[in-house]
Amino acid sequence: DTGVSQDPRHKITKRGQNVTFRCDPISEHNRLYWYRQTLGQGPEFLTYFQNEAQLEKSRLLSDRFSAERPKGSFSTLEIQRTEQGDSAMYLCASSLGQGARGNTIYFGEGSWLTVV
Amino acid sequence: QQPVQSPQAVILREGEDAVINCSSSKALYSVHWYRQKHGEAPVFLMILLKGGEQKGHEKISASFNEKKQQSSLYLTASQLSYSGTYFCGTERGGSNYKLTFGKGTLLTVNP
Numbered sequence: 001d002t003g004v005s006q007d008p009r010h011k012i013t014k015r016g017q018n019v020t021f022r023c024d025p026i027s028e029h030n031r032l033y034w035y036r037q038t039l040g041q042g043p044e045f046l047t048y049f050q051n052e053a054q055l056e057k058s059r060l061l062s063d064r065f066s067a068e069r070p071k072g073s074f075s076t077l078e079i080q081r082t083e084q085g086d087s088a089m090y091l092c093a094s095s096l097g098q099g100a101r102g103n104t105i106y107f108g109e110g111s112w113l114t115v116v
Numbered sequence: 117q118q119p120v121q122s123p124q125a126v127i128l129r130e131g132e133d134a135v136i137n138c139s140s141s142k143a144l145y146s147v148h149w150y151r152q153k154h155g156e157a158p159v160f161l162m163i164l165l166k167g168g169e170q171k172g173h174e175k176i177s178a179s180f181n182e183k184k185q186q187s188s189l190y191l192t193a194s195q196l197s198y199s200g201t202y203f204c205g206t207e208r209g210g211s212n213y214k215l216t217f218g219k220g221t222l223l224t225v226n227p
Contacts, residue, residue: 042118
């Protein structure tokens with residue numbers, strides 16, 4: 001059973017460095033989401049892809065953040081010039097969407113980022 | 117608009133029941149419930165759709181009041197494994213199929 005996989009699971013980086021996270025969604029899932037979660041909070045939406053098209057970005061996503069999903073399969077989330085406030089768990093999720101709403105969204109185990 | 121969950125935390129003894137509520141100020145298409153254990157991914161429990169359809173876990177029940185935009189998750193005969201943080205995620209029409217999550221309800225089940 002292959003679920004949503006994320007890599008790396010943990011990353012410690014110095015302030016100002018760039019980091020990149022990778023997400024492999026469940027096979028054939030055409031919708032892919034990135035969320036951010038900090039301690040004591042629910043997941044917070046960052047961005048959404050339908051196949052390779054990035055259809056929505058949260059206003060929380062500063063220009064230091066960029067996400068891609070080339071060929072509509074895996075996705076990467078890059079954070080440039082990291083700041084301590086970027087420390088969080090970055091969650092990737094995917095769903096099989098065929099126009100209808102109410103599709104199950106499955107989450108990966110997350111990538112923990114600590115900026116020191 | 118973030119949904120509001122209540123209570124923020126609840127402590128149970130094994131075998132007791134609990135109800136977790138989720139409310140939104142906006143019209144919803146669906147409500148999704150997840151459970152998350154510390155350091156792990158949120159795990160899907162149930163979807164409640166506008167119109168009454170439900171999809172999900174056999175041992176967990178939930179309701180969705182479309183008029184009030186409120187959902188409740190019912191945990192009966194709780195087990196130790198039910199411990200974790202429960203999140204509701206709400207889906208609105210025109211929202212690009214994304215979910216907006218509440219702050220969560222921490223459930224602790226003790227022996």
